[in-house]
Amino acid sequence: MERIKKYIRTPSIYTVKNGSTNSFLDINYLLWNHLFSKKYVKDIFSNCKKQNLLTEAKEVIFKYYLENYKEISQIIKDTYSYPFEEQRMIYCFKVLSFIIDRLNEQDKIFSYSLIYGVSQRYVVTDDQLEKYLTDENTMVYKFLNQLLLGHQFFTDNTNYVIKFEWENELIHVLMIAKLLKSMYTDISVAVDFSLADEQVDFSTWEMIPIFNKYIDSIYNLEIASTSNNINFIESKLFGVTTVYGRLFNKKCFWHKCAYCAINSQFKSNDTIETLNSEAIDSVNNIVDYLKNNSCIKMFTLTDEAIESDILFYIAESLIKENIRILWVCRTRFSSKLTKEKCELLAKSGLRSIGFGLESVNERIIRLMNKRDYIITKQAISKILFDLDDVGVNSYAYLILGFPSETKVEAQETIDFVVEHLYKLRFFLFAANPFYLMKGSEIYKYPEKFNISIIESANSIFLSNIRYIDHSSGEKYTREETIKITRELTARIILRDNYRQQYLFGYGFWDFIQRSLSIRNHKANNRDNPYWLRHNNDNKQLTKQLMIRKYKLIPLINRNNAKHEFFNLQSHQYIFVDDDIYDIFLLFLKNYKKTISLKENIDKVMQFIQGNKIIKQAKFNTLILKLINQKVLYQNRKFCIEEILKK
Known part of the structure; x- marks a missing residue:
């Protein structure tokens, strides 16, 4: 059988x-x-x-x-x-x-x-x-x-x-x-x-x-060097059909970065560095695939980096065929990314574009062998601003703690990304400490980078290989570098209050990076949610708020005698006046998410005794606090058709 x-x-x-x-x-x-x-x-x-x-x-x-x-x-x-x-x-x-x-x-x-x-x-x-x-x-x-x-x-x-x-x-x-x-x-x-x-x-x-x-x-330990094959994986993101996969089954068109092991799965040295006939055929195949599968509303190209001219051809093809879709890709900083080309990419539906920034320090970039020419910080900044102007989320990957990188050199990169985080609407980054990877150039030739590998030859580890950096200069320790990368991620949400990240646990910042929670949202939403979060709280319980249907986060009743509740998500206490404590407990016990806030309040107001006007005013103030602390919340909707109209 x-x-x-x-x-x-x-x-x-x-x-x-x-x-x-x-x-x-x-x-x-x-x-x-x-x-x-x-x-x-x-x-x-x-x-x-x-x-x-x-x-x-x-x-x-x-x-x-x-x-x-x-x-x-x-x-x-x-x-x-x-x-x-x-x-x-x-x-x-x-x-x-x-x-x-x-x-x-x-x-x-x-x-x-x-x-x-x-x-x-x-x-x-x-x-x-x-x-x-x-x-x-x-x-x-x-x-x-x-x-x-x-x-x-x-x-x-x-x-x-x-x-x-x-x-x-x-x-x-x-x-x-x-x-x-x-x-x-x-x-x-x-x-x-x-x-x-x-x-x-x-x-x-x-x-x-x-x-x-x-x-x-x-x-599939090794990937055959092929192209023109449609091999997308279909999935759902926020209820919308999306696909992801490679444009080319080939090495990154640069594939020379000293720290990288990403090309180890490709044994052939074939690359596609320009918009040649093979690239055109691959793009045409994908465009035909999308035309014949109109249910697909988003696609992500997972290639490490796609050359700029190829991206422009994708954009032109999508526009020509009137394919309304959102898409995501990765590329390298290039002088070809002019304001006009950024507008073209945005018009075609590009929502997020990833860049291997790694560092903005010239010595470190050369040591990494990141590119065969130096693109200035000013040129990189202009590309980021141009993309932001047209509504495309630029996503930069950083590496801090590269062998021999001094504190001053690392700070140059930190200052650059923080400045752009605060100035741009859609800029994001992934801040990573340097990991020594088996298969990378720096692992194969450690003496070129003045390091000694101390990991056992029998170790089963493939990444984060232990080593000693023999270079001079004041450098961040491994622990300091990890702390900095987490603080950088915390800035995305907490802004200047990033040092309060301990309230949520340090692992949270690794979690939202690794789960792609932030990137998925910003790549596929018309508005930047992090700007919305910093708006002023609601000042009064308006009719518009009252007619909404909210869901309720359970509160922790920390001390019944003091009428003290704790909101776990915001790490804030809520104190309930003695006059309305019983009514508030009744409100929590009988709350229904299927009816409006006003209807939920009206159900318990009938049980108020004494001075109803004063007590209702206190109760409304408490309800407003619950809304502002997101104890009462509404799910943020994802209206892709509205985005595609733009």
């Missing part, structure tokens, strides 16, 4: 989307759904009590989560289903991180993170990894073992193909493979690299003995 083929997705970063089908099991979704289930959170709560890990404040949050489980689950689902709303994203991160932190206090084998998934602690070598695979007491092992034993998806006479994304998922790949082979006799296990992080060179996995012990074959 011929074997059937089934696909498995390993545990990874946090998600609320279940990608499972009859032939594909999304274990990532299943694991997170299990971790935050009411039953499992009760188990974590119970274990915290047994191990004396609970403070009074922690117990309050646990009870809050369990008592409001249904409402919190819906808020989290909404937050991922609608365009980015920073305060609710903060709320979700706080609630979920609280559970994760308690789990990390109990589990000494694995580390849990919304941002990085589930990773083994302190594993470096092949032998250590084998030891973890045989530890049957870990939560991950118990979950996977129970899943593989009890889920009807798993059968004998099957070729299993495991898909993963990040390098820390290696242990899950191997644990799943080992468990499958211990349960079934007529199977094979392969690993598919098609979803793997493009920044990392995974070729060394083939040389890890334990990998070859449990894995029978591999797919």
Whole structure:
């Protein structure tokens, strides 16, 4: 009998989307759904009590989560289903991180993170990894073992193909493979690299003995150098059909940056550096594909960088064929990006364009081998301003802490991006500390950059390789660099109050970067949400506010005697006057999101006793505070047709 083929997705970063089908099991979704289930959170709560890990404040949050489980689950689902709303994203991160932190206090084998998934602690070598695979007491092992034993998806006479994304998922790949082979006799296990992080060179996995012990074959570790193939993946973003994929299956047309391992998946040196016949054919194929699939409203080209003339040809083709669509791409700073060309790109529907800025310091740019010419800060600034004027979100990637980079040189880049963040409507950036990657030029030739690699030759790590920088000059430490990158990200939302980021947990800033929450919103919305957030609060409870239907964030009743409530998402207290405390509790208990705010208020006003005019005025003031603190909120709508009309 011929074997059937089934696909498995390993545990990874946090998600609320279940990608499972009859032939594909999304274990990532299943694991997170299990971790935050009411039953499992009760188990974590119970274990915290047994191990004396609970403070009074922690117990309050646990009870809050369990008592409001249904409402919190819906808020989290909404937050991922609608365009980015920073305060609710903060709320979700706080609630979920609280559970994760308690789990990390109990589990000494694995580390849990919304941002990085589930990773083994302190594993470096092949032998250590084998030891973890045989530890049957870990939560991950118990979950996977129970899943593989009890889920009807798993059968004998099957070729299993495991898909993963990040390098820390290696242990899950191997644990799943080992468990499958211990349960079934007529199977094979392969690993598919098609979803793997493009920044990392995974070729060394083939040389890890334990990998070859449990894995029978591999797919898509190398990408054939081809073009003209339409290989888009369809998805939904804010309920709108979107596709993403490469224009060319070839190396970046520059592919010489010293820090980069992104081209390791391409063994051919083929590139497309100009608008040649091959490029024209590829663009024409995509335009025809979009014409024949009018339901698609957005597309993202995932190529590392596409040459400017090719982008202009895409824009001209979309306009010529009257294809109304939003699109996203990455390119390099170029003198070809004039104001006229920026207007062309915007007219065609381009909403976000990524640039590898990395640094604006001339010495560092040359050391990185970032480009064969120096483009001045003034020229870069003009491109950013021109794009902003026409409504295109420019997105810059930064690297801080490159070997030999001094504090003064790093500050030059920091000052540049902060200045443009405050001056431009749509400018965004991803600030990253330097990571030494296997497969990069700097890893292959460390002496050229005056560094010594100290990572063990047997290490399974592929990125963030440890090294010593021997260059002179005052430099930021690794810890200082990470702190700076997080503060830069915090500025996007908190502006000058960025040092208050500790209120949300430092991991939040990594989370919104890695989950692409900010970028997805700004790439696909007509208005900049971060400008809206800094508008003045509502001054009075107007008729317009009263007729709206709001959803309600559950509040934490911190101290009944003082009538003190706590808004977890804004980290603010709400004090309720004694005169209206009972009415407020009634309002919270009976609140319905399906009727207007006025109707909800009218339902409880009938129970006011005494001076109704004074008490209603106090109550209205309290309700206004709930609106301004986003305790009462509305989901931000995504009206793509309105955007496409512009």
